[in-house]
Amino acid sequence: MRNQSSVKQEFLRKWITGLRRYSCEKKNMSFFERKKAIKLSADLAMASTRDKTTRWSQALIANNTDNVFIASSSSSSPKKSSSSRSRNMTTLMRRSRPTRVKSAKKEMSSARCIAKRLMEKRTRKLKNLLPGGESMDEGCLVAETLDYIQSLRDQIEVMRCLVTASQLIINPS
Amino acid sequence: MSNISRSSRQRSESTRISDDQIVQLVSKLRQLVPEIRTRRSNKVSASKVLQETCNYIKNLHREVDDLSERLAQLLSTIDADSAEAAIIRSLLSN
Numbered sequence: 001m002r003n004q005s006s007v008k009q010e011f012l013r014k015w016i017t018g019l020r021r022y023s024c025e026k027k028n029m030s031f032f033e034r035k036k037a038i039k040l041s042a043d044l045a046m047a048s049t050r051d052k053t054t055r056w057s058q059a060l061i062a063n064n065t066d067n068v069f070i071a072s073s074s075s076s077s078p079k080k081s082s083s084s085r086s087r088n089m090t091t092l093m094r095r096s097r098p099t100r101v102k103s104a105k106k107e108m109s110s111a112r113c114i115a116k117r118l119m120e121k122r123t124r125k126l127k128n129l130l131p132g133g134e135s136m137d138e139g140c141l142v143a144e145t146l147d148y149i150q151s152l153r154d155q156i157e158v159m160r161c162l163v164t165a166s167q168l169i170i171n172p173s
Numbered sequence: 174m175s176n177i178s179r180s181s182r183q184r185s186e187s188t189r190i191s192d193d194q195i196v197q198l199v200s201k202l203r204q205l206v207p208e209i210r211t212r213r214s215n216k217v218s219a220s221k222v223l224q225e226t227c228n229y230i231k232n233l234h235r236e237v238d239d240l241s242e243r244l245a246q247l248l249s250t251i252d253a254d255s256a257e258a259a260i261i262r263s264l265l266s267n
Contacts (some may be wrong), residue, residue, distance in 0.1 A: 019248075031245055038248070039241035115220070122223035123190060129230045142194040145226060146201050152233040153205070159240040166247040 007049050008158050014045035015158075040064060046155045047131075055140065056148045059132020195219045202226065 018041030022029075029037065044064060050057035126141065127133035130148055133141070199222050 035245035
């Protein structure tokens with residue numbers, strides 16, 4: 001188990017750095033743009049605390065590098081290759097899904113089929129929720145899910161603190 | 174609902190989430206989230222666990238979105254480089 005408070009501090013530090021970049025880059029953002037910038041920099045900051053040790057964090061960073069309007073070189077290479085790679089793998093996985101085999105005992109097999117189909121459907125749903133989940137094999141899916149959930153919880157806790165602190169600063173009563 | 178019993182899984186595919194992993198997922202989720210209710214019996218419905226997990230992740234996403242919105246409203250009145258930002262940082266690091 002990683003040290004949670006140090007993770008949160010690292011997240012906060014990186015998030016504020018990201019927010020600073022946005023505010024330098026774009027003055028007079030619309031509300032929607034600001035919200036998007038806050039959310040994106042938070043997600044990226046959390047993903048970067050994983051330091052490339054998890055797939056979801058790598059996928060999140062790869063998928064979002066196009067959207068980041070940092071004040072660095074305008075000729076930043078778009079990370080299209082990784083996202084198209086994951087798209088190709090999704091197609092591959094779809095094609096290679098095992099076909100259902102009909103057994104002689106119809107009742108039992110239909111119950112088994114339904115259960116199996118349900119599992120597949122829900123596994124797919126989970127994969128869609130995880131960044132980069134479509135190209136993950138089921139072996140690492142559970143570990144990635146748990147790590148992702150823990151990271152989201154940390155992120156939310158820090159964001160909540162910032163909301164509270166900001167409210168206190170604006171209305172010091 | 175499928176039971177996690179080895180005898181019913183004659184045809185084990187390496188591409189499926191294994192029983193052990195579901196058990197691990199359940200125990201970890203119970204630690205993280207007391208609110209997640211799984212059946213209080215030996216049998217754990219694997220697909221139900223997945224469903225609960227998906228719902229939980231969706232809720233977390235919604236919360237992040239909601240907090241981003243609130244921050245967008247609040248932070249518009251604070252300049253990121255100002256002293257207030259430094260105060261917030263020090264408050265949060267304690």
